[in-house]
Amino acid sequence: MPDSIHDTLSAYYDFWFSCNALYEKWAKRQGITVNTLFVIYTVDAYPERCNQRLICEKLMLPKQTVNTILEALTKKGIVEKKADPSDKRNKRIVFTRTGTEYAGRLLKDLGAFEEKALGAMTREEREDFIRTSQIMLARLEEALNTDS
Incomplete structure (x- = not known):
């Protein structure tokens, strides 16, 4: 058990980095990156209000990274952008029928x-x-x- 703040922080970082590495390994076994995994998770978690800005904020990822992931998911037919009825300037990110099935299996x-x-x-x-x-x-x- 750590006995100083420095030891506690070192153990905390070991935990944090190891946990992230395990999620990355899991995602890689599914043929995706961990960022793609968590973008899919976020689209699923916020179906009525998911947009690129929300994904960036929730995952603390740069806009360009999220845009690249969304473009790849769009090309694979997993997500699509739809007009947001409450704000025409924004596009909601939603699953396609294929994407709903894929995300359902992946998240399960x-x-x-x-x-x-x-x-x-x-x-x-x-x-x-x-x-x-x-x-x-x-x-x-x-x-x-x-x-x-």
Whole structure:
């Protein structure tokens, strides 16, 4: 167990980078990049209001990266851009019928991967994981807001 803030940060970074690497490996096995995986996840999670700006904000990805991913998904017939009835200047990103089926299978498999990992934890471990993650997020936000 880390006994200093430096040791804790080192362990945190090891966790963060390792977790990201595992998601990248999982995505690669599906024949996509991790960014593509999370763009598909975001389109699925926000079906009524998904647009390029929302994807960029949620995933903290540059506009050009998201645009490149969306163009590739459009060419594969997975997503399409539709006029947003509430704001004609924006285009909503929606799944095509093929995309709905593809995303459904992909996200079901992702859920099974994640559930296998979380299922190996006790309920208390899962609750502690979420609780401490939320505490860390709140403390980082506080530190950012008090930084000059």
